[in-house]
Amino acid sequence: MSVAASIWRHVRPAAFTGPILDKxxxxxxxxxRMYVLRTAYLLLMLLVVAFTWMQIDRDISRGDSISRxxxxxxxxxxxxxxxxxxxFLALQxxxxVLMSTxxxxxxxxxxxGTLMTTPITGLQIVGGKLASRLWHLVVLLAISLPVLxxxxIFGGVSxxxxxSSTCITLSTALFLGSVSLYFSIFNRRSYSVVLKTIxxxxxxxxxxxxxxAMLTARSGGRGSMTILRILAYINPYFTMALATTDLQRPGSNPFxxxxxxxCGVVLAATALVLGVSVRIVRKVALRQATGEAGLFIRRRRRKREDLSLPPPLPASVAPPAGALSMSLPAATGEAMNAQAPAAKPRRARRTSKGIREITGSPVVWRELRQGTLRRVGVFSxxxxxxxxxGLITMIAYTAxxxxxxxxEPHTIFVCILGLLGLLPTIMLAATGITTEKESRAWPLLLATPMRESKILWGKAVxxxxxxxxxxxxxxxxVLVFxxxxxxHPIVPLCLALTAAGVIVFLTGTGLYLGTLLRRTTxxxxxxxxxxLALWVLLPVLLIMAQIGGKEVSWAPVTALITWPNPGVQAGMITEKGSGELRNRHTTEIGWPGRLWPNPPPNSYDRSSQKMTLAQSAATIFTCTAGYTVLGALLFWRAxxxxxKNIF
Amino acid sequence: MIKITGLTKTYGRLTALESLDLHIASGDIFGFIGPNGAGKTTTMRVLATLLEPTAGQAWIDGLDVRRHGREVRRRVGYMPDFMGVYDDLKVFEYLEFFAAAFELPRGQRRKTVSDVLELTDLTGKSDALVDSLSRGMQQRLGLARVLVHDPKVLILDEPASGLDPRARIEIRELLKELKRMGKTIMISSHILSELEEMCDHVGIIEKGRLIFAGTMDQIHERLGLSSRLIVRVAGPPEPAAALLAGLPQVEAAKAAEGAIRITLRAGQKDDGLIARTLVMAGIDVMGLASERIRLDDAFLSLTAGAVQ
Incomplete structure (x- = not known):
């Protein structure tokens, strides 16, 4: 073999992806689902472009030809x-999601483990997986290129x-994809990978x-330019914002x-994450090949088992090898149903330390038995x-x-913390039934005479x-402040109502989707x-339509969709009910009314659309009731x- | 105990079961065999109320599986061909969980679970996590699970798969004991020799159709295998084989492995004819037996190996 051929053998693309890419x-x-993804992406992008066009079309049709x-x-x-x-946002x-599996x-x-018994290297596994998914990203990116x-033709677009935006988008998506791939080495559940990557x-x-930014402000602005410059290199959002500013005002980039x-910095970070993944994937694979599926989970489990397993029985107590025939009479139908006198089960007593008795509904018991932090890893x-x-530092610094x-700070922190609660709720709600399907325990549960409502209630709990x-x-x-x-004391109550309604609703959607689908992902x-559709996309599109609409008034529809939005509710409740100067606000909002505690307290001022406390509380309560009813309906449908669709 | 009439199940264009009729008497062990994809698991899932049939009816203990699902589930212990595990439960808790799910009174659960653990020889593992058990142990646990509510009917989908020979023998003995306890057992397996030994009745299914159901003797009759004989004679068997082959009632007679294998023509039931002929020819008969067909052979004879 010539030297050139030997070199080519090691540097050709297939050397980095192996047969994995092909497969x-x-x-x-x-x-x-890949076709569904492309179609949905395209439709969504067209919708966004169409609504943007609706907005700017109004401006174009005004004025003379030069201004046009x-x-x-x-x-x-x-x-x-x-x-x-x-x-940029969608591809991330x-x-x-693509890399999470x-x-x-x-x-x-x-x-x-089987893959590792072949001459395939860790690099080829990671490279093949990455390249195949990267291909889908490139296809999605290519979809939008004709529009761009x-x-x-309109002019003004360089x-x-x-x-630059395409490169920033691709490198950022690649980086987050690599992080997702890294987490997918340690987690079997893709939603867990998604959550960790986010x-x-x-x-x-x-x-x-x-x-x-806080540090910069604290130091009186010293070194702020350096920090912002560093940020511009390491934070693609910042880079993207700079590029957009540069598009609108060329040469305005101050950094x-x-x-x-x-992009180079982001790609270097990607290479680092991928390098670590390549090294680790082999270890995980070898552990799996030798019967251990994860790096840490098995170790912890084994340790737990070692602690909980009882000592070997003494020969005098241990059942003989032929225990089967000896113990058979005890299992006759009548014997099994009969209340045995005195004699408590021998094993139960000996191992009662580790085994808890089931009380109440078995599904509820099992669901509550799972410790909250028990299955959470060290890195989590x-x-x-x-x-x-980080959040506590920010809150402390603001205080x-x-x-x-x-x-304003209260509103921001409440929204961020609310989002931190909402995201796991959305994900966990959808795992209730599908994890049972994946562990194949679902048919066993359905083969018992337990009522559907009882099983679902257990899952909801x-x-x-x-x-x-x-x-x-x-x-x-909220309680501390x-x-x-x-x-104001009414804010926690309103927030609790909002959260409760949303949690019930999401539980309903999650359980219903769990009955429809087989895979947790x-x-x-x-x-x-x-x-996203209900609380982000729909309101955004409706607001855009309302702004751009010339003949049709979308305001009532927008209000109907936007008001029950938990983000809007939480933001408005907190904005109006927090801070020492909470009664100073007079800003108009375009929706059915303004929230408490704007005076006057006992009247409804139609001219400025103010709401009394009772009206605000009633509105929030109505929204919560609506969510609860919807959740209950979905629960019933589930x-x-x-x-159906058990297996 | 189990009655199925005209049971049909389709998945889109695929017909998994086609007008299946079956009757299993109380206290029977019914072996359900067929190639992969023949419809065994589908039938069992319908009986366990986990699948809605497209057409037809099925009754367990006189209860329609469609209309009286809950009551049927109380009477049936279904063990699927896979082991569903909760990865965070211990063996004892797993069984207690299902005891509670089958609505056993609280005070009775622990005793019952202990009994079932002893019965399936899992007592030593009661404190182990379910998903840490070996495949064989998990199968035993699956069997323990179906016994926990003392069902009248056991539907076992390949319960012996993945078990070592000792465990298979133990399960076979356990099933015989359960039969003695009056349970009706429907079992599918690919290890036909085991079914042959413990089943009263056998059903052979292929491409969703039941092509045979009956006792082992009925299989013999169906295949005309009662007219196969093996004769051992003193001295070399070849002359005797040649003599018998000349008889008009004998279809074939071959000497092999020191014996003569004889196939009588259809309708011939005169076993004495062979002995008489040999004795009259001065050949000492050392032994004469009718050859018993094995279930494996019957299965191969009756099925074409076709799958859906």
């Missing part, structure tokens, strides 16, 4: 910027922005910059930061601590600066129990989509559907 592409082409041309060029910029930001989410599905199917290119992204892209440099706890630590007398800790930071925050008098993704 992955074949398999994904047979999966309907000017407007068209500005419109082109807006459309391109909106499209670029849409794909898609990358996280990359390695975990091999572990789940028990094929990772065509809009250039090629540089199209190229948490990492929040820490890196939101918490860290916020802390840096002299090149997007190429930023660490990640949560970092996130909460230190005396900003807590204003309502389990979901509430598991998502409760996620709401604790919000509860603590209520205690010190910076939040699918159910979690579907529940996320429901929440009960009806439960015995």
């Amino acid at each position: 992955e592409l074949r398999v994904s082409s047979r999966r309907r 041309i000017e407007q068209m060029s500005r419109s082109g910029m807006i459309i391109v910027a909106v499209t670029a930001w849409f794909q 989410l898609v990358a996280i 990359a390695i975990s599905e091999e572990i789940h199917h028990g094929t990772l 290119t065509l809009v250039r 090629w540089t922005f199209v190229v 948490r990492t992204a929040v820490v890196l892209y939101a918490l860290l910059p916020a802390l840096l 002299a930061v090149s997007w190429q440099g930023s 706890i660490l990640g949560t601590c970092v996130l909460l630590g 230190w600066e005396g900003e807590m007398k204003f309502s 389990g979901i509430w129990r598991r998502c409760l800790p996620a709401w604790m930071p919000l509860a603590l925050y 209520t205690a010190v008098g910076l939040i 699918a159910a979690v993704t579907a529940n996320i989509c429901v929440a 009960g009806r559907r439960m015995r």
Whole structure:
């Protein structure tokens, strides 16, 4: 073999992906969900572009021809910027979800160990998985390119922005995808991978910059330019924002930061994460091949078992080898039903320390038996601590600066903490039934005479129990600041009502989707989509339509959709009921009314659309009741559907 | 105890079961055999109320599985061909959980679970986590689970798969004991020799159709295998084989492994004819037996190996 051929053998693309890429592409082409994903992405992008167009079309049709041309060029910029930001955000989410099953599905199917018995290297596994999913990302990105290119006809859109935004989007999606792939090595459940990756992204892209900004402000602005420049390199959101500013006002980038440099930094970070993944995947695979499916879980479990297993029985007590025939009479139907006199079960007594007696509904018992933190890994706890630590630091710093007398920080913190509670709730709600299906215990449960409602109730209780800790930071925050008098006592009550309604509703959707779908990943993704569509996409589109609508008044519909939005409710309740100066606000809001506690307290001022306390509380209560009723309806539907699609 | 009439189950265009008729008497062990994808598991799932049939009816203990699902579930212990485990429960808790799910009174559960654990020889594992058990142990646990509510009918889908020979023998003995206790057992397995030994009746299903149901003797009759004989003679068997082959009642007679294998023509039941002929020819007969067909052979003869 010539030297060139030898070198080519080691550097050709197939050396980095092996047969994995080929297999992955074949398999994904047979999966309907990939086509659904592309169609949904395209439709969503078209919707966003259409609504943006509706808004700017109104401006273009005004004025003389010169101003129209000017407007068209500005419109082109807006459309391109909106499209670029849409794909920037959407592709990150898609990358996280796509990569979340990359390695975990091999572990789940028990094929990772088998793969490692072949000459395939860790690099090829990671490379193949990454390349196959990267291909889908590129396809999605390519979908939007014609729009970006065509809009250039309007003028005012530089090629540089199209190229830079595409590169920033791709590198960011690649980085988050790599993080997701890394987490998928340790987690069998993809929703857990998604949650951890989002948490990492929040820490890196939101918490860290916020802390840096606080540090800069604390130092009286010294070194702020350096920090912002660093941020521009390590934070793609910042880079994207700079690129967008540069599109609208060329040469206005004050940090002299090149997007190429930023992409280079993100790609270097990606390479680092992938390098660690390549090293670790082999260890995990070898453990799996030798009968241990995870790096840490098995170890912990074994330790637990070692602690809980009773000592070997003495020969005089141990049942003989032929215990079968000896013990058979005890199991005759009558004997099994009869109440045995005195003699408590020997084993039960000996092992009663580790075994808990079932009381009440067995499903509720089992769901409550699962410790909240029992299955959480060290890195998960660490990640949560970092996130909460960062938030606590920010809250403490804001309080230190005396900003807590204003309502804005409270509103922001309540919304962030609410989101931290909402996200796990959306995910956990969808896992109740599908995890049972995946562990194949679902048919066993359905083969018992337990009523559907009883099983579902147990599942709902389990979901509430598991998502409760996620709401604790919000509860603590509100209660602490209520205690010190910076939040009005009615706010915790209103927030609790809002949260309760949303939790019940999401439990209903999660359980219903669990009966429809077989895989946890699918159910979690579907529940996320429901929440996103209902509370993000629909309100945004309706608001855009309301702004852009010329003949049709969308206001009542927008109000109907926006008011029950938990984010809006939480934000408005906190905004109006927090801070020392909470009664000063007079800002008009376009929805059916303004919240308490704006005076006058006992009247409804139609001219300024103010609401009394009773009306506000009634509105919130109505929304909660609506969510509860919807949740109950879905609960009922889940009960009806439960015995379908079992296997 | 189990009655099925015209049971049909379709999945889109695929017909998994086609007008299945079956009757299993109380206290019987019914072996259900067929190639992979023949419809055994589908039938069992319908009986366990986990699948809605497309057409037809099934009764267990006189109760329609469609209309009286809950009551049927109380009477049936269903063990699927896979082991569903809760990865965070211990063996004792797992069984107690199902005891509670089958609505056993609280005071009775622990005693029952202990009994069932002893019965299935799992007492030593009661404190182990369910998913840490070996495959064989999990199968035993599955069997323990179906016994926990003392059902009248046991529907066992390949309960011996993955078990070592000793465990298989133990399960076979256990099933015989359960039969003595009056349980009706419907069992599917690919280890036909085991079914042959313990089953009163056998059903052979292929492509969703029941192609045979009856006792082992009825299989013999159906295949005309009662007319197969094995004769051992003193001295070399070849001359005797040649003599018998010349008889008009004998279809074939071959010497093999020191014996003569004889196939009589259809309708011939005169076993004495062979002995008489040999004795009259001065050949000492050392032994004469009718060859018993094995279930494996019957299965191969009756099925074409086709799957859905």
